[in-house]
Amino acid sequence: MNRRDLLKAGFAAGAIGAAPRLASAEVNFSPVPKGWRTFALTTRVEPTFATRAWIPLPTFAAEDWQRPGATTWTGNAKAAAKVRDPKYGAEMLQVEWAADQQNSMIEVTTQVQAQNRAVRIGQASVPPLGEEERKLNLMATALLPVDGLVKETAEGIVRGKTADADKARALYEWVVENTFRNAATKGCGIGDVSWMLRTGNLNGKCADLNALYVAMARSVGVPARDVYGIRVVPSEFGYKSLGAGSEVVTKAQHCRAEVWLEGSGWTPADPADVRKVVLEEPPTNLAITDLKVAAARKTLFGAWEGNWLAFNVAHDVQLPGGKEPPLPFLMYPQAEDKGGAVDPLDPDAFKYKITVRELTG
Secondary structure, three states, X not given: OOHHHHHHHHHOHHHOOOOOOOOOOOOOOOOOOOOOEEEEEEXXXXXXXXXXXXXXXXXXXXXXXXXXXXXXXXXXXXXXXXXXXXXXXXXXXXXXXXXXXXXOOEEEEEEEEXXXXXXXXXXXXXXXXXXXHHHHOOOOOOOOOOOHHHHHHHHHHHOOOOOHHHHHHHHHHHHHHHOEEOOOOOOOOOOOHHHHHHHOOOEEOHHHHHHHHHHHHHHOOOOEEEXXXXXXOOOOOOOHHHOOOOOEOOOXXXXXXXXXXXXXXXXXXXXXXXXXXXXXXXXXXXXXXXXXXXXXXXXXXXXXXXXXXXXXXXXXXXXXXXXXXXXXXXXXXXXXXXXXXXXXXXXXXXXXXXXXXXXXX
C-alpha cells in the first residue's frame, strides 16, 4: 500500500462498517468478569556471560482485572532489588552478579490475580482522567509520533466523528481492515509507527499493530496506551491463537491496547489479536468474514480474557544502571555483558525461561 492509497483508505474509513453481529450460538467469544484466578509467573535467568539483568514484573494494578501480589526471588546474585521506572511506574527486578561468579542464576516469582474484563462503553460512572495522566497518554514517544502522517491519516479515518468512543471504534476498525500480522516479524515487533505509515508496510505483530492504533488515537486527542504483558493459559473460548499452549510461556509475550473513554474509563482494544486470529487460528489464513474472526473483531473492542498478565504501560525505558539507549518498551528480560546488550529475543542463548502455574485453593 503506497502513501496515496493509505490516505484514501483513511478518508474512506467512515464507510467501513463494524464487524457483523453474530448470534452467540454461532461463535461464543464473550469474556465477562466471573471470578479471579491466581497465577504464579516465574522467570529463571542463567546467563552465561552477562553480569547484569533486568526482569519485568507483572505488577501492573487495575482494580477490575489485575491484582498483583508478592514477588520473591532466589539465586546467587551479589545484588538484586525491585526498581521502578520513574515516568510510567514499570517495575522490574534489577540484578547484578560478581564478575567471577560461576553458574550465575536468579529465579523470580510473582503471584498475580487476573480475571476477564468487559466494558459497557459509555454506560459506567467513572471519575475523569487526571490531567497529568491524560497528558502522558496523549504525548508522542520515540516510535509513536502524534503529528505529521500519523495525524493526517487518523484525521481522515475519524472525519465527521466528534465523540471519542466513535473515533476509537473507527480507528480500531481501520487497523483491523488495513493491517496484517507478519509471521516473519521477530518477537512482537518494535512499533515504529512512522516507518509503517511512511512506507505503507502495515504489517508486523502486536507491538507494531497496536502501537499504530495507540499513536493514531493520541494524534486525534483520545488518550491511549500500550499494555505489555504475557499470555499464561489457554483461551476458555477455544481460540488456540489467543492463549498459551503450555506452562512454558517464554515466548508468549503479547501487547494489548487501551483507550480512555468518558463513561467507560480505560477501555480494552486489541486489533492486533484480530489479525492474529486471521493468520493463526486453525485452519489458518482465515477470511476476514470468517465467523471466528468476526467474533474476535466484535469482542476485542471492549473486552479481553483474563488469561494474560500485564507487566506495564511504559515506553522509552532507560534501564537503571544500564549502558544501552532506552528500550522502546519493556516486555522481555534484558541483560548486558561486557560487549553490551544480550539479545532478549534469543532466550536459549540468553538462558532464560518463563513458566506459569495456576494456583487453586
